[in-house]
Amino acid sequence: MTFVLKTDAQRAFEWSRHFAESAPEIAFRLWPDIGDPAQVRFLATWSLPPDLATTLPNLELLFSTGAGVDQFDLSRLPGHVQVVRMVEPGIVDGMVEYVTMAVLAWHRDLFAYLARQRTASWEPIRVQTAASRKVGVLGLGMLGQAVARKLAGFGFEMHGWSRNRREIPGVRCHAGAAALPGFLASCQALVFLLPLTEQTLGMLNASLFARLPRGATLINVARGQHLLLDDLRAALNDGQLAGAILDVTDPEPLPPDHWLWSDRRVVVTPHIASMTQPETAVRSVLQNLRRHARGEAMVGLVDRTRGY
Numbered sequence: 135m136t137f138v139l140k141t142d143a144q145r146a147f148e149w150s151r152h153f154a155e156s157a158p159e160i161a162f163r164l165w166p167d168i169g170d171p172a173q174v175r176f177l178a179t180w181s182l183p184p185d186l187a188t189t190l191p192n193l194e195l196l197f198s199t200g201a202g203v204d205q206f207d208l209s210r211l212p213g214h215v216q217v218v219r220m221v222e223p224g225i226v227d228g229m230v231e232y233v234t235m236a237v238l239a240w241h242r243d244l245f246a247y248l249a250r251q252r253t254a255s256w257e258p259i260r261v262q263t264a265a266s267r268k269v270g271v272l273g274l275g276m277l278g279q280a281v282a283r284k285l286a287g288f289g290f291e292m293h294g295w296s297r298n299r300r301e302i303p304g305v306r307c308h309a310g311a312a313a314l315p316g317f318l319a320s321c322q323a324l325v326f327l328l329p330l331t332e333q334t335l336g337m338l339n340a341s342l343f344a345r346l347p348r349g350a351t352l353i354n355v356a357r358g359q360h361l362l363l364d365d366l367r368a369a370l371n372d373g374q375l376a377g378a379i380l381d382v383t384d385p386e387p388l389p390p391d392h393w394l395w396s397d398r399r400v401v402v403t404p405h406i407a408s409m410t411q412p413e414t415a416v417r418s419v420l421q422n423l424r425r426h427a428r429g430e431a432m433v434g435l436v437d438r439t440r441g442y
């Protein structure tokens with residue numbers, strides 16, 4: 135019974151070490167040196183190898199090495215293969231840090247001061263209290279809940295929206311499509327954290343921006359394909375949006391001549407909000423392998439019909 139990891143050399147080195155330390159009994163191999171393909175029951179990867187169904191005929195579990203699974207074409211997988219996304223504390227901590235940085239930078243006018251520094255301009259802006267600022271988190275899954283909880287601790291008026299109702303201390307939780315307009319009207323800063331599915335593709339568009347308070351700031355840490363860039367540019371030009379902090383873009387990497395790079399109202403980072411940490415990731419995968427062996431539900435098991 136073999137576990138195969140398909141990743142880059144540095145991550146392969148670290149995963150190999152943690153597997154060897156924590157589960158020496160598991161035959162752990164690195165793609166493409168997989169040994170007997172018929173023995174491979176578990177695969178961890180970000181990208182699917184070609185012809186997976188024929189290359190690995192006895193595959194049971196496909197682990198994503200990241201929190202999302204939108205990079206997989208799930209229709210290419212045999213029906214019996216279970217897909218598990220990465221649920222590990224390193225991803226959560228990274229996302230909480232990034233969004234906290236972005237919201238505090240917006241709240242404390244860092245971007246305005248960076249512009250003023252370029253013109254040597256000593257021009258204070260009146261400090262607003264956190265309690266007077268409204269922040270919304272769209273998507274209250276593993277990451278959205280952790281982010282909302284942390285931001286509530288700063289005293290912001292926090293709002294969250296999800297499909298099914300959540301209860302988070304210090305956060306006004308809105309649920310369902312009918313509640314979306316009211317939620318959006320409460321977001322001076324909107325943190326977007328939904329998975330990319332057919333339903334959420336292109337959701338960050340002109341009609342959503344129009345429901346935000348005028349001059350709102352967008353923080354997109356989900357996927358670039360959620361955001362319609364022409365609509366973003368129009369909303370920035372018209373003043374409906376004051377700025378955007380984008381950790382994800384479409385395409386990635388962003389081409390050097392793309393307008394996002396040079397637009398002073400936009401901050402772009404290269405999809406680094408959070409990264410899977412090898413040590414905690416291996417621990418999480420091993421716990422799931424044990425659950426699977428005992429016939430228990432795995433943490434992060436993806437519902438293939440809904441795509442997350």
Ligand SMILES: NC(=O)c1ccc[n+]([C@@H]2O[C@H](COP(=O)([O-])OP(=O)(O)OC[C@H]3O[C@@H](n4cnc5c(N)ncnc54)[C@H](OP(=O)(O)O)[C@@H]3O)[C@@H](O)[C@H]2O)c1
Nearest residue numbers: 201202274275276277278297298328329333355356407408
């Ligand atoms: N930038 C980065 O570095 C980075 C790193 C990690 C993850 N991400 C992105 O963050 C996303 C979210 O991660 P997560 O771990 O928080 O996901 P998750 O735990 O699966 O949570 C997804 C949330 O989205 C909600 N949802 C899904 N589809 C919806 C829809 N059509 N309408 C309304 N709500 C919907 C779900 O609501 P219900 O539970 O009510 O169905 C759930 O609350 C990932 O998919 C990935 O794209 C980015």
